[in-house]
Amino acid sequence: MTRYDLLWIVVKVGAAILLFGMNIAGLLGWVERKQSAVLQDRIGANRADIFGITLLGLFHPIADALKMLTKEDFEAKSVIKPLHAIAPMIAMGAGLFCLAALPYGGTVQFMGHAWSLQPIECPVGVPLVLAALALGVHGIVMAGYASGSNYGLLGALRGAAQMIASEVCLASSLAGVLFLYGTLDFQQAVLWQGAHVWGIVVQPLAFILFLTAGAALTKRTPFDLPEGESEIVGYHVEYSGMKFGMFLITDFMESIVICGVITALFLGGWLIPGLDLAALGQSATPYVPLVAAALMLASFTFKVLALLFLLMQIRWTLPRFRFDQLLDLGWKNLLPLSLLNFLATVWGIYLWR
Amino acid sequence: MTIATPDRGRKTFMLNMGPQHPAMHGVVRLVLELEGENIVDVDCEIGYLHRAFEKHAESETWNNVVPWTDRLNYVSPLINNVGYALAVERLAGIEVPERGQYIRVIASEISRVTDHLTCVGASAMELGAFTVFLYLIKAREYLYQLVDNLTGARITTAFTRVGGVKGDLPADFAAKFADVAAKVREAVAESDKLLTRNRIFMDRVEATGVLSKEDALAYGITGPFLRSTGVPYDVRRAHPYLVYDRFDFEIPVGSTGDNYDRYLCRMAEIEQSLRIVEQALKQIPEGKHSLAPAEMKYAYELEDMGKHGDTELIQKYSAKVDQTLDGMGRETFGDVRAANRWATLPAKEQTYTNIEGLMNHFELVMWSWGIKIPPSEGYFAVEGGNGELGFHVVADGGDGPYRVRCRPPCLFIMAALPKLLKGSMIADVIPTFGSVNMIAGELDR
Numbered sequence: 162m163t164r165y166d167l168l169w170i171v172v173k174v175g176a177a178i179l180l181f182g183m184n185i186a187g188l189l190g191w192v193e194r195k196q197s198a199v200l201q202d203r204i205g206a207n208r209a210d211i212f213g214i215t216l217l218g219l220f221h222p223i224a225d226a227l228k229m230l231t232k233e234d235f236e237a238k239s240v241i242k243p244l245h246a247i248a249p250m251i252a253m254g255a256g257l258f259c260l261a262a263l264p265y266g267g268t269v270q271f272m273g274h275a276w277s278l279q280p281i282e283c284p285v286g287v288p289l290v291l292a293a294l295a296l297g298v299h300g301i302v303m304a305g306y307a308s309g310s311n312y313g314l315l316g317a318l319r320g321a322a323q324m325i326a327s328e329v330c331l332a333s334s335l336a337g338v339l340f341l342y343g344t345l346d347f348q349q350a351v352l353w354q355g356a357h358v359w360g361i362v363v364q365p366l367a368f369i370l371f372l373t374a375g376a377a378l379t380k381r382t383p384f385d386l387p388e389g390e391s392e393i394v395g396y397h398v399e400y401s402g403m404k405f406g407m408f409l410i411t412d413f414m415e416s417i418v419i420c421g422v423i424t425a426l427f428l429g430g431w432l433i434p435g436l437d438l439a440a441l442g443q444s445a446t447p448y449v450p451l452v453a454a455a456l457m458l459a460s461f462t463f464k465v466l467a468l469l470f471l472l473m474q475i476r477w478t479l480p481r482f483r484f485d486q487l488l489d490l491g492w493k494n495l496l497p498l499s500l501l502n503f504l505a506t507v508w509g510i511y512l513w514r
Numbered sequence: 515m516t517i518a519t520p521d522r523g524r525k526t527f528m529l530n531m532g533p534q535h536p537a538m539h540g541v542v543r544l545v546l547e548l549e550g551e552n553i554v555d556v557d558c559e560i561g562y563l564h565r566a567f568e569k570h571a572e573s574e575t576w577n578n579v580v581p582w583t584d585r586l587n588y589v590s591p592l593i594n595n596v597g598y599a600l601a602v603e604r605l606a607g608i609e610v611p612e613r614g615q616y617i618r619v620i621a622s623e624i625s626r627v628t629d630h631l632t633c634v635g636a637s638a639m640e641l642g643a644f645t646v647f648l649y650l651i652k653a654r655e656y657l658y659q660l661v662d663n664l665t666g667a668r669i670t671t672a673f674t675r676v677g678g679v680k681g682d683l684p685a686d687f688a689a690k691f692a693d694v695a696a697k698v699r700e701a702v703a704e705s706d707k708l709l710t711r712n713r714i715f716m717d718r719v720e721a722t723g724v725l726s727k728e729d730a731l732a733y734g735i736t737g738p739f740l741r742s743t744g745v746p747y748d749v750r751r752a753h754p755y756l757v758y759d760r761f762d763f764e765i766p767v768g769s770t771g772d773n774y775d776r777y778l779c780r781m782a783e784i785e786q787s788l789r790i791v792e793q794a795l796k797q798i799p800e801g802k803h804s805l806a807p808a809e810m811k812y813a814y815e816l817e818d819m820g821k822h823g824d825t826e827l828i829q830k831y832s833a834k835v836d837q838t839l840d841g842m843g844r845e846t847f848g849d850v851r852a853a854n855r856w857a858t859l860p861a862k863e864q865t866y867t868n869i870e871g872l873m874n875h876f877e878l879v880m881w882s883w884g885i886k887i888p889p890s891e892g893y894f895a896v897e898g899g900n901g902e903l904g905f906h907v908v909a910d911g912g913d914g915p916y917r918v919r920c921r922p923p924c925l926f927i928m929a930a931l932p933k934l935l936k937g938s939m940i941a942d943v944i945p946t947f948g949s950v951n952m953i954a955g956e957l958d959r
Binding site for chain 2: 389
């Protein structure tokens with residue numbers, strides 16, 4: 162690995178986090194307002210403007226960020242300061258790290274060099290992402306514990322229990338599909354889907370299970386128990402300013418990561434049906450690989466956005482679960498179903514061959 | 515950095531819910547003793563919105579209490595207005611003209627719908643179904659516009675007077691109501707689709723906050739809360755007042771007395787209330803007092819005519835008055851107000867144009883004159899949004915009440931709340947407390 166390769170990885174990771182993650186997270190803040198407004202017969206965000214141009218409220222995320230950054234960072238007396246400060250960083254850092262391991266595109270030939278569009282190419286990318294996602298809960302538990310508030314503590318307890326319940330199902334629902342692909346690498350999984358068929362066709366149950374467990378992991382309605390605004394206000398009850406904003410972004414980041422994983426493993430990643438992007442990326446014709454790279458990125462982003470739209474739609478339609486009902490759902494329904502799915506897949510493959 | 519661990523032997527911890535808490539509508543405080551997420555003990559503290567309504571009423575004249583009743587249950591203020599006016603009229607022995615009674619029924623039932631819409635919507639929102647809340651609040655807004663059209667205010671209606679209502683129905687009210695009713699039905703149907711068979715919603719509300727029939731009766735609970743346990747007690751049917759005995763409506767009852775039944779009861783009652791209003795608008799008698807369409811003139815012009823002695827001419831015209839006095843002209847006045855000169859203000863034309871009317875007006879509005887009700891006392895109950903809303907009024911012969919006692923329906927439900935919550939989880943506080951539909955203005959008075 163040359164130092165230029167290393168630089169390229171740094172550029173890719175930076176782009177994944179700053180261009181892809183942060184932008185979509187900001188956009189999600191807007192989508193959340195505007196989509197819910199359309200759903201609920203309201204107008205929604207339309208006030209923030211730059212020289213009188215409102216652009217359908219698209220400047221609201223910017224106004225939000227400015228507000229969060231300039232607000233007082235209030236700390237109650239009961240707060241355990243170092244833990245209180247480090248908690249949002251852990252939660253957000255875990256989400257950001259996952260972004261760097263997603264396959265945004267394949268490999269393209271340009272200027273006599275092969276450029277991979279996946280920031281961190283790791284042969285065990287899938288477990289890496291799942292492990293990093295699970296790390297995020299430490300931030301929540303820490304935040305709730307360090308708040309010195311009973312509400313925060315309850316939120317942390319709920320967060321921890323919910324995370325374990327959804328995490329187990331998250332991994333086990335992927336077992337079948339990964340067994341089928343015969344790889345733990347995102348890029349290989351995408352290529353398998355390109356060579357055969359998209360994961361959602363062969364593993365529809367796993368798709369639904371993963372989507373449900375993933376939605377539970379993102380802590381958004383109907384799974385927003387750790388926040389449960391009208392019940393316990395949540396683990397971030399003692400947070401304000403940008404520290405609170407970081408928790409907010411974390412939720413969006415986790416949504417993006419979950420949608421990215423689903424895209425990569427079930428919806429063919431950066432593939433476009435009917436178009437051999439992998440071959441185009443290797444084409445000797447000048448600039449064709451560049452076009453292929455752009456199409457890969459666009460395809461991946463489009464699929465992620467479509468899934469995020471679906472998650473938002475669910476978020477504004479369903480009421481919230483109760484704590485014990487969510488654990489029942491995770492442990493008694495999702496987990497057995499995903500194990501069953503895994504067994505069926507293994508037997509299916511065994512009999513097929 | 516110290517971590518306080520005062521008592522290691524204690525297995526439970528205290529959680530202070532309220533008075534400032536997103537789910538504690540208005541202000542009420544629940545002190546929960548928790549064991550993890552399970553509630554071991556509940557202490558319910560009320561009184562944060564005490565405004566001394568009853569004491570205040572003692573220093574007001576009979577009619578001046580009406581605006582204070584708006585602030586009792588502020589999501590169905592018209593029922594409070596009607597309940598208070600009926601209680602005073604029972605003491606005074608005043609009979610309201612039929613058209614006035616129908617208008618009171620229409621106003622009450624519209625208010626009942628807004629009450630139920632608010633309750634169901636707010637509970638749904640607190641359970642996370644924010645969209646349902648906005649659908650129902652949108653429907654409520656249409657009804658508020660109708661109420662605004664009728665009374666001149668959305669919430670602070672002050673619509674009734676001793677002996678009648680402020681004014682007649684505005685023009686095209688029936689058509690406007692038909693339009694609004696269609697919109698309300700659509701919103702209710704949408705919410706019904708989103709909630710009633712929704713697995714998550716059913717899991718949250720079924721078998722939570724269960725109250726037995728016997729307990730409900732023992733606590734003195736009325737309204738949808740009682741009916742959900744299977745007791746078909748409705749003041750409108752049990753002790754018919756106004757013209758309620760002339761309508762065909764059902765009293766929805768539940769069977770299990772849980773939050774789900776209460777939700778279903780309220781949803782069904784919305785439809786029944788709309789039906790009552792539709793029937794009332796069909797049955798309502800035409801105004802007898804409406805003259806041939808008179809030409810409008812400003813009140814001061816009529817006054818000038820009177821000064822010139824053109825009393826014959828005055829009769830041809832109707833007074834153009836301030837918008838807030840709409841419906842108080844002589845064309846409609848006699849239809850909606852009792853014809854008791856000692857209790858009912860004269861029509862505005864009379865006040866502005868002749869000395870008898872003016873004197874009558876002043877005798878009723880001057881301090882220490884007003885309506886004199888002989889010493890007596892009485893209780894009158896109407897069916898409020900939450901149950902039996904009663905007013906016990908004592909008269910001592912003065913121009914105002916000696917004592918007004920309000921029986922707020924949700925006080926009795928709040929008394930039973932700890933019993934409902936004990937042994938459930940924190941998350942169950944939300945639907946159970948939501949189904950109480952506690953209105954702090956009415957609870958604390």
